[in-house]
């Protein structure tokens with residue numbers, strides 16, 4: 054965890070109301086896929102709390118990383134307009150996804166804005182020969198993001214939408230269910246909304262499954278207990294104990 058200042062290199066709208074930002078840091082700390090950053094929005098229009106946002110891509114050689122977020126309040130509106138500048142931020146927070154040396158096949162399951170952080174897992178492990186089977190679900194084609202990147206990097210990509218405007222009209226967990234035995238992944242990694250996690254749990258696959266959860270955050274560093282989630286071993290802090298948890302331990 055490190056306090057830094059970030060420079061906005063790119064700020065582009067990927068889909069309606071969804072923005073991708075490329076950020077430069079002169080001394081980028083080490084990064085584990087699935088970790089997040091906490092970005093200051095200054096004191097924009099009375100907004101003080103930092104915004105926790107997951108990392109999409111990480112480039113140590115360039116000393117840059119990319120994030121994707123939805124513009125839905127004062128803080129994210131402020132961020133979506135930034136160019137250049139020196140944004141105070143805390144990098145990188147949380148535990149992230151770690152793959153054991155015996156993991157050769159991974160199923161990635163993303164829902165909406167939960168898709169981008171899964172790409173950082175591919176970036177880290179693809180060079181080690183790990184194969185990725187990716188399942189991305191969106192509400193509609195107008196909200197679909199990162200599809201080309203996942204398509205190029207995955208053995209197989211399946212996309213579903215709620216309205217059928219892109220890919221199959223289905224829930225992404227149903228599409229994954231049809232492939233479970235054919236793909237037979239060593240591990241499943243998922244990031245998305247709670248109903249998606251519930252559907253995944255209901256599949257009862259027996260495959261080790263890790264989910265990146267989302268929670269409202271205050272401090273982002275484990276001090277305020279705003280972000281707790283219920284697990285079989287008691288309440289845990291999403292910002293420091295997570296955001297990645299074993300699905301079978303989380304009470305949804």
Ligand code: FES
Pocket residue numbers: 269270271272273274275276277278279280281290291292293
């Ligand atoms: S946000 Fe403060 S403890 Fe997690």
